[in-house]
Amino acid sequence: MQRQTLPPRTAPRYASMALFFVAGATYATWGIHIPTLRDRFALSPAWLSVAMFAVALGAIVAMQPLGRQVAKLGSDKVVGISAWCFAAATGLLMLMPNFWLTLVVLIGFGIANAAYDVAMNAQAATVEAGSDKPIMSTLHGLFSVGGMVGASVGGGLISLGVPPWLHFVGMGVLIAIVGVIARPKLIADPTVGAMNQDKHAHSGRLLWVIGFLAFLGLVAEGAMYDWTAIYLRDVAQSAALASFGYATFSGGMAVGRFSGDALRARLGMLKLLMVSGCVGLAGIVLALAWPHPWAALIGFLFMGLGCANLVPIFFVAASKLPGMHAGxxxxxxxRLAYVGMLIGPVLIGFVAEHAGLRLAMVLVALSIAWIAIDGSRVLKKALKPAP
Structure with missing residues (x-):
């Protein structure tokens, strides 16, 4: 009997799904073991912050050079290379004998994670471009599912007393295996061709504007992840429901992402962005205007739905700019989105210190309002063929 083979675009789809899922699981593995790192080296809160910032620093500093390498080599090749680097950095993370060597590995972990992240998103844009339906939001949804699975499995391993170093080595082996299996199924990026300098300069300017919108989106998203529990406890006066703030927002994100591709196919990118911004704005306004616990939870759910497809939309829009490689x-x-994710919670904390958390969260409302009002206009301009 003749062996059935997957259609040409189906195999890259499944390969991309596996890459996103493993990326989410790996990041969750690091997240749940942050207290392990603190206890292992008896770190103060300040030094623990340095360790966490090292990962983000590696990613932010390396992001742009990595993008050029993806453009030069192709996202399919960089996925293969970065998977091995990501696997090595993950496996080494809990094997270092002292904090300073661990800090070096954390920076490397951030760089390798950024390379893997950029390459798999560029590959996703290539797969979507050759497909008859969107896929980007679903892939980001699988990243979230990977995070939930990684956190759950990791928590179980901790309760069973599995050594952290063994958990990280196992995760590194999994990254390498998925990279080896997925790499042959990925497809080469379309070549940009001879670049018109005017088109490239035009796209470069639009890229900064799209990046700024992504920055605003991640300012809002980062603030929601870090401050919802405190808002419920201190402003809505409900310690019992405080832990549900993060879960409600995350649930909205998951539902929004897994429905996002179908909505984008039906509404189009511009309408979906406007609707997403309006839904998110309605949610945060509800939570701020009526600081009752259940009203706040409903507001956070709508914020999750609104934020869910922002980054996928901005990545797809960026990948379509003329004269530039998707990677x-x-x-x-x-890179700008990462900065927003870092700055958002800090900025909210600074304003809350001087004006209260409820007023500080107005910054979230302003960020999402800007996207709702101006985002569609910017993307329409970005997606318009250059003269």
Whole structure:
């Protein structure tokens, strides 16, 4: 009997799904073991913050050069290379004998994670471009599912007394295996061709604008992840429901992402962005205007639904800019988005210190309002063929 083979675009789809899922699981593995690192080296809160910042620093500094490498080599090749680097950094993370060597590995972990992230998103844009339906939001949804599975499995391993170093080595082996299996199924990026300098300069300017919108989106998203529990406890006066703030927002994100591709196919990118911004804005306004616990939870759910498809939309828009490789464009947008994710919670904390958390969260409303009002206009301009 003749062996059935997957259609040409189906295999890259499944390969991309596996890459996103493993990326989410790996990041969750690091997240749940942050207290392990603290206890192992008896770190103060300040030094623990340095360790966490090292991962983000590695990613932000390396993001743009990595984007150029993706443009030069192709996302399929960089996925293969970065998977091995990501696997090595993950496996080494809990094997270092002292904090300073661990800090070096954390920076390397951030760089390898950024390379893997940019390459798999560029590959996703290539797969979507050759497909009859969107896929980007679903892939980001699988990243979230990977995070939930990684956190759950990791928690179980901790309760069973499995040594952290063994958990990280096992995770590194899994990354390498998925990379080896997925790499042959990925497809080469379309070549940009001879670049018109005017078109490239035009796209470069639009890229900064898209990146700024992504920055605003991640300011809002980062603030929601870090401050929802405190808002419920201190402003809505409900310690019992405080832990549900994060879960409600994350649930909205998951539902929004897994329905996002179908909505984008039906509404189009511009309408979906406007609707997403309006839904998110309605949610945060509800939570701020009526600080009752259940009203806040409903507001956080709507914020999750609104934020879910922002980054996928911005990545797809960046990948379509004329005269630029998808990997380079996505890297530039991702770099600004990472900065927003870092700055958002800190900025909210600074304003809350002087004016209260409820007023500080108005910054989240302003960020999402800007996207709702101006985002569609910017993307329409970005997606308009250059003269």
């Amino acid at each position: 380079e464009a996505i890297a530039a947008v991702a």
